[in-house]
Amino acid sequence: MKKDTSLCYHFFKPSLGDPKMKISGQEVEHVALLARLKFSQAEKERFTTQLNSILEYMDKLKELDTSQVEPTFHAVTRKNVFREDQVLPSSPQDLTLSNAPDGDRGFFRVPKIIE
Amino acid sequence: MNLYEMTAHRLHDLLARKEITSRELTESVLKRVEEVEGRIHAYITLTPDMALEQAVAADLRIQKGEAEPLTGIPLAVKDVICTRGVRTTCGSHILENFIPPYDATVTEKLKAAGAVFIGKTNMDEFAMGSSTENSFYGPSRNPWDLDRIPGGSSGGSAAAVAADECIVSLGSDTGGSIRQPAACCGVVGMKPTYGRVSRYGLVAFASSLDQIGPFSKDVRDTALLLNAISGHEPRDSTSVDLPVPDYTRALGGDVRGMVLGVPQETFGKGIDPEVAGSVREAIEVLIKLGAKIVDVSLPHSDYALAVYYIIAPCEASSNLARYDGVKYGFRAGGGEDLLDMYQETRWQGFGAEVKRRIMLGTYALSAGYYDAYYLKASRVRTLIRKDFEEAFRRCDALILPTAPTPAFRLGEKVDDPLQMYLSDIFTIPCNLAGLPGLSLPCGFTGEGLPIGLQILGNFFQEEKILRVAWAFEQNTEHHLRKPIL
Numbered sequence: 001m002k003k004d005t006s007l008c009y010h011f012f013k014p015s016l017g018d019p020k021m022k023i024s025g026q027e028v029e030h031v032a033l034l035a036r037l038k039f040s041q042a043e044k045e046r047f048t049t050q051l052n053s054i055l056e057y058m059d060k061l062k063e064l065d066t067s068q069v070e071p072t073f074h075a076v077t078r079k080n081v082f083r084e085d086q087v088l089p090s091s092p093q094d095l096t097l098s099n100a101p102d103g104d105r106g107f108f109r110v111p112k113i114i115e
Numbered sequence: 116m117n118l119y120e121m122t123a124h125r126l127h128d129l130l131a132r133k134e135i136t137s138r139e140l141t142e143s144v145l146k147r148v149e150e151v152e153g154r155i156h157a158y159i160t161l162t163p164d165m166a167l168e169q170a171v172a173a174d175l176r177i178q179k180g181e182a183e184p185l186t187g188i189p190l191a192v193k194d195v196i197c198t199r200g201v202r203t204t205c206g207s208h209i210l211e212n213f214i215p216p217y218d219a220t221v222t223e224k225l226k227a228a229g230a231v232f233i234g235k236t237n238m239d240e241f242a243m244g245s246s247t248e249n250s251f252y253g254p255s256r257n258p259w260d261l262d263r264i265p266g267g268s269s270g271g272s273a274a275a276v277a278a279d280e281c282i283v284s285l286g287s288d289t290g291g292s293i294r295q296p297a298a299c300c301g302v303v304g305m306k307p308t309y310g311r312v313s314r315y316g317l318v319a320f321a322s323s324l325d326q327i328g329p330f331s332k333d334v335r336d337t338a339l340l341l342n343a344i345s346g347h348e349p350r351d352s353t354s355v356d357l358p359v360p361d362y363t364r365a366l367g368g369d370v371r372g373m374v375l376g377v378p379q380e381t382f383g384k385g386i387d388p389e390v391a392g393s394v395r396e397a398i399e400v401l402i403k404l405g406a407k408i409v410d411v412s413l414p415h416s417d418y419a420l421a422v423y424y425i426i427a428p429c430e431a432s433s434n435l436a437r438y439d440g441v442k443y444g445f446r447a448g449g450g451e452d453l454l455d456m457y458q459e460t461r462w463q464g465f466g467a468e469v470k471r472r473i474m475l476g477t478y479a480l481s482a483g484y485y486d487a488y489y490l491k492a493s494r495v496r497t498l499i500r501k502d503f504e505e506a507f508r509r510c511d512a513l514i515l516p517t518a519p520t521p522a523f524r525l526g527e528k529v530d531d532p533l534q535m536y537l538s539d540i541f542t543i544p545c546n547l548a549g550l551p552g553l554s555l556p557c558g559f560t561g562e563g564l565p566i567g568l569q570i571l572g573n574f575f576q577e578e579k580i581l582r583v584a585w586a587f588e589q590n591t592e593h594h595l596r597k598p599i600l
Contacts, residue, residue, distance in 0.1 A: 076309045081353075111455075
């Protein structure tokens with residue numbers, strides 16, 4: 001069965017389940033797909049519990065009124081760090097392929113992407 | 116005293132006066148590694164052949180009178196920093212056989228200085244952790260008590276210096292990963308201001324928080340390493356174009372007239388009474404040395420952990436997306452299609468803590484949650500930054516404990532991620548603000564475990580931090596104690 005890899009663009013609506021649960025098992029599955037991870041049933045249950053207690057803790061931030069506060073994305077801001085558009089040496093092909101799990105005639109070989 | 120027990124600055128004098136050779140020194144360190152490494156497990160990869168070649172080259176330079184402070188000095192590098200031709204695993208299965216085709220900037224600089232590379236040190240996987248228990252290669256142990264953690268994520272680098280398995284080392288600090296292990300292992304560890312040291316070749320965990328920094332046996336060695344690794348570098352576009360002073364010139368003075376702030380929020384939060392006592396004694400020492408102490412407040416301290424554990428995993432989820440089995444690293448076999456390959460590779464290749472943080476970060480950035488989590492945390496990050504701005508109007512540097520407890524036992528906190536995260540409550544805020552910070556030993560518990568004092572400074576004020584640290588160190592003897600191995 002062909003898997004639907006377009007799910008990464010799917011907008012997921014929060015579950016309306018148990019209000020005490022921040023994240024449901026179903027949402028954990030969805031996030032796992034976004035992150036290209038998978039879990040066994042036991043791992044999924046463990047992660048769901050752990051993620052829930054961590055996210056509960058994050059609720060602390062709701063105590064603060066940040067409506068007038070600008071976000072900080074970088075500690076020390078630099079803007080528009082450019083260089084001259086000059087061709088500089090780059091990594092030679094053999095070196096670049098040196099760690100390839102599967103290389104072939106100068107290419108990285110991977111499972112078929114398009115049917 | 117054995118050569119391996121000495122500091123870089125003392126060894127430099129002996130080398131420059133030709134009383135010893137780098138070859139002898141390197142052999143002394145390698146022999147020490149053989150003696151204790153089985154018990155400490157500070158290293159993932161040892162490079163004795165390369166070390167001896169570099170030692171011989173260093174000796175030639177020294178002969179010609181071309182020695183720099185680190186020429187011929189054996190050091191270790193955390194396995195999150197790329198070393199050309201030498202396996203760099205980041206403590207992970209997914210990079211178990213990854214051999215970088217290039218050197219990180221800091222590696223290049225240390226090689227140019229003539230340093231001798233003993234090996235790559237153990238760490239929590241992808242720098243995520245506070246105990247080094249998350250390493251795929253097994254934990255490192257605290258040289259002061261082999262049943263205890265050396266701290267994390269740079270546990271190997273800290274333990275190696277504490278056990279004299281190298282003279283100095285490099286680590287990386289995203290939420291405290293240099294300072295907290297330094298405190299656990301009784302050595303000096305420093306995180307420079309964000310942008311002071313190039314991150315080119317540092318495998319990224321959280322790009323707005325990561326910085327490389329030194330571990331050493333005393334403050335003078337910290338200054339020497341900082342001199343060697345700092346500087347603007349175009350391949351890291353976040354590195355800052357400011358000149359690098361000679362940090363050793365910050366040493367040798369005193370703290371008279373300096374104003375040191377103690378955040379009043381510090382002494383409440385579940386802090387171990389011996390740690391609190393030791394830090395209070397340290398403050399008394401600084402007062403005797405002529406510093407003025409003021410109480411300051413960092414009112415948003417309580418929120419820093421939540422902010423960090425949203426922002427860091429968010430950035431990590433993006434940075435670790437590259438580990439997909441395509442171009443390098445581990446690739447799982449037997450999958451049906453590309454998605455299978457990605458999922459199997461990442462499921463098998465990553466450990467539990469890494470997966471947990473990728474999941475947290477992906478969730479917090481996903482549509483519908485981005486505002487409530489990542490954006491909210493980024494706004495609170497501004498409030499935290501402003502707390503420091505306010506505090507630094509009234510003082511030259513801040514003094515507080517590095518960690519709330521001394522080193523805990525192996526296995527004690529592995530099952531409770533949130534408990535583990537609490538180890539970083541005092542170190543996290545300065546990463547969020549991008550400020551420099553240092554930890555040095557200020558005492559020992561009744562059981563003989565090291566306690567760390569943390570000194571924080573304003574942007575690019577490493578000199579003020581070093582000045583306070585040096586004065587404190589020279590008037591106490593904690594840095595002279597060694598673990599019994």
